[in-house]
Amino acid sequence: MPVRDTAFLIFTDCSMLDFTGPLSAFDAANRVSGKQLYRLSLLSEPGGMIRSSAGACIQTERIGAASFDTLVVAGGGAPREGLVSEQLRSYIVRAAQRSRRIAGVCTGAFVLAASGVLDGKRATTHWRVAAKLQKMHPKVLVDSDRIYSRDGSVWTSAGISAGIDLALALIEDDHGTDLARAVARELVVYHRRPGGQSQFSALQEMDGGSDRIRRALSFAREHLQQELTVDVLAEVACLSRRQFDRAFTAETGQTPAKAIEQMRAEAARIRVEESSDPLEQIARTTGFGDAERMRRAFMRLFGQPPQTLRRLARGYEEQGRLETAA
Numbered sequence: 237m238p239v240r241d242t243a244f245l246i247f248t249d250c251s252m253l254d255f256t257g258p259l260s261a262f263d264a265a266n267r268v269s270g271k272q273l274y275r276l277s278l279l280s281e282p283g284g285m286i287r288s289s290a291g292a293c294i295q296t297e298r299i300g301a302a303s304f305d306t307l308v309v310a311g312g313g314a315p316r317e318g319l320v321s322e323q324l325r326s327y328i329v330r331a332a333q334r335s336r337r338i339a340g341v342c343t344g345a346f347v348l349a350a351s352g353v354l355d356g357k358r359a360t361t362h363w364r365v366a367a368k369l370q371k372m373h374p375k376v377l378v379d380s381d382r383i384y385s386r387d388g389s390v391w392t393s394a395g396i397s398a399g400i401d402l403a404l405a406l407i408e409d410d411h412g413t414d415l416a417r418a419v420a421r422e423l424v425v426y427h428r429r430p431g432g433q434s435q436f437s438a439l440q441e442m443d444g445g446s447d448r449i450r451r452a453l454s455f456a457r458e459h460l461q462q463e464l465t466v467d468v469l470a471e472v473a474c475l476s477r478r479q480f481d482r483a484f485t486a487e488t489g490q491t492p493a494k495a496i497e498q499m500r501a502e503a504a505r506i507r508v509e510e511s512s513d514p515l516e517q518i519a520r521t522t523g524f525g526d527a528e529r530m531r532r533a534f535m536r537l538f539g540q541p542p543q544t545l546r547r548l549a550r551g552y553e554e555q556g557r558l559e560t561a562a
Contacts, residue, residue, distance in 0.1 A: 367489025
């Protein structure tokens with residue numbers, strides 16, 4: 237079984253959990269298996285000590301000619317602002333060509349996008365900067381609500397703990413479900429949240445910058461069962477349809493239709509996972525009207541139909557009970 241050279245590329249002001257989380261998952265795979273499955277490296281563009289956003293300093297190697305089986309690009313201040321040097325762009329392009337796979341955690345997706353690696357590909361990032369990624373790189377198919385995403389050999393994830401979900405998926409892709417599950421148990425995390433699971437906080441935090449858009453969002457959350465057309469929301473906001481449409485998209489990064497669908501899908505998902513209510517009833521009470529329309533929305537947003545998410549939720553509950561008993 238080959239040792240897979242796996243490198244993490246980090247930046248000044250990086251969030252430590254963005255790379256230490258997935259790094260720990262690969263390290264745990266070595267320990268749990270009793271074999272060196274992964275040879276791990278930390279890289280940066282200048283090399284040497286890199287200061288994290290928390291103030292801790294991490295020793296890194298300078299990027300160079302070495303190639304890796306897997307390159308994981310973590311987030312940081314530079315990627316978020318699009319400050320990607322020509323040297324780094326060239327390095328990422330070469331890495332994408334030479335490596336079996338390349339991944340971006342959180343705002344690491346900005347580095348991949350700036351290098352053209354994500355052109356025409358579906359990708360995700362932290363929900364807070366998803367609209368910015370789409371605006372800066374319109375060729376990328378940004379899915380702001382996924383925990384992680386795979387498009388061919390390119391993987392991306394949301395930030396913070398989602399990097400661990402990504403690492404578990406990579407380990408499972410390499411060595412199967414049993415090892416990934418054992419690593420999850422070692423890390424005391426669930427195995428596994430599906431990549432299509434919602435970044436739940438996104439819709440909790442989605443808000444407009446102006447009172448009028450906030451008023452429309454609040455109305456929508458409280459009246460999901462009703463017909464929520466753009467005309468209805470514009471009237472609540474005391475704006476013309478055209479003004480509302482433009483202001484809503486500018487302030488939330490989404491069209492009104494997509495935002496309403498996500499609100500309904502999140503509300504429905506909670507009911508699907510936490511209750512035994514029939515799917516047809518959930519669809520009606522969350523504004524989808526019928527179960528088939530809800531199923532299509534779930535597939536678009538979560539990558540799984542409601543029935544599968546309900547089974548997964550039951551599985552997580554059972555796993556939690558077993559781990560508590562153990």
